[in-house]
Amino acid sequence: xxxxxxxxxxxxxxxxxxxxxxxxxxxxxxxxxxxxxxxxxxxxxxxxxxxxxxxxxxxxxxxxxxxxxxxxxxxxxxxxxxxxxxxxxxxxxxxxxxxxxxxxxxxxxxxxxxxxxxxx
Amino acid sequence: xxxxxxxxxxxxxxxxxxxxxxxxxxxxxxxxxxxxxxxxxxxxxxxxxxxxxxxxxxxxxxxxxxxxxxxxxxxxxxxxxxxxxxxxxxxxxxxxxxxxxxxxxxx
Numbered sequence: 001x002x003x004x005x006x007x008x009x010x011x012x013x014x015x016x017x018x019x020x021x022x023x024x025x026x027x028x029x030x031x032x033x034x035x036x037x038x039x040x041x042x043x044x045x046x047x048x049x050x051x052x053x054x055x056x057x058x059x060x061x062x063x064x065x066x067x068x069x070x071x072x073x074x075x076x077x078x079x080x081x082x083x084x085x086x087x088x089x090x091x092x093x094x095x096x097x098x099x100x101x102x103x104x105x106x107x108x109x110x111x112x113x114x115x116x117x118x119x120x
Numbered sequence: 121x122x123x124x125x126x127x128x129x130x131x132x133x134x135x136x137x138x139x140x141x142x143x144x145x146x147x148x149x150x151x152x153x154x155x156x157x158x159x160x161x162x163x164x165x166x167x168x169x170x171x172x173x174x175x176x177x178x179x180x181x182x183x184x185x186x187x188x189x190x191x192x193x194x195x196x197x198x199x200x201x202x203x204x205x206x207x208x209x210x211x212x213x214x215x216x217x218x219x220x221x222x223x224x225x226x227x
Contacts, residue, residue: 047216105211110163
């Protein structure tokens with residue numbers, strides 16, 4: 001069974017940094033693209049970033065480009081999101097998601113999310 | 121980036137009725153579109169991928185259609201558990217984008 005467990009969320013001041021992690025199990029992690037999707041309180045879904053399984057190519061939303069860095073450790077089945085220069089508008093529940101298949105960028109499985117609150 | 125516009129924002133229907141949700145893309149996404157369902161307090165769930173293919177375990181009452189810029193998610197007969205928010209997502213261009221969502225509520 002696929003299991004994705006996010007961690008690392010919390011309260012941080014504007015301009016601060018936070019590192020999110022997602023521990024994956026139940027599938028061959030290195031074969032799948034992985035993504036981060038966020039949801040501000042009471043709002044819709046916003047795609048944040050993705051990384052391929054094969055060559056670790058990375059992609060970012062314009063709103064986070066240059067501030068966030070996605071990475072993966074295939075030896076530890078872990079996905080990471082380093083978030084720097086955080087802003088109030090980055091406050092959201094951050095979901096880790098797995099590609100629906102080994103060649104898919106659709107989000108086939110989701111974790112339960114970790115909450116990031118940016119506030120002074 | 122490709123903007124996805126979903127309509128209506130809210131759909132008020134009764135159990136057993138047919139639901140028709142729309143997603144319009146600002147430019148062609150071919151068939152590279154997915155639909156997700158999200159219930160309160162839960163993570164989203166993939167329903168439909170590549171415009172018309174049901175994901176594993178999704179009931180046959182859910183169907184997707186369309187290509188290019190206009191897409192439809194149809195729920196043939198609403199079950200109590202189908203009242204939720206539905207999002208479309210395109211994957212043809214980076215950055216990937218989601219629509220704003222359609223809430224299907226009980227009338």
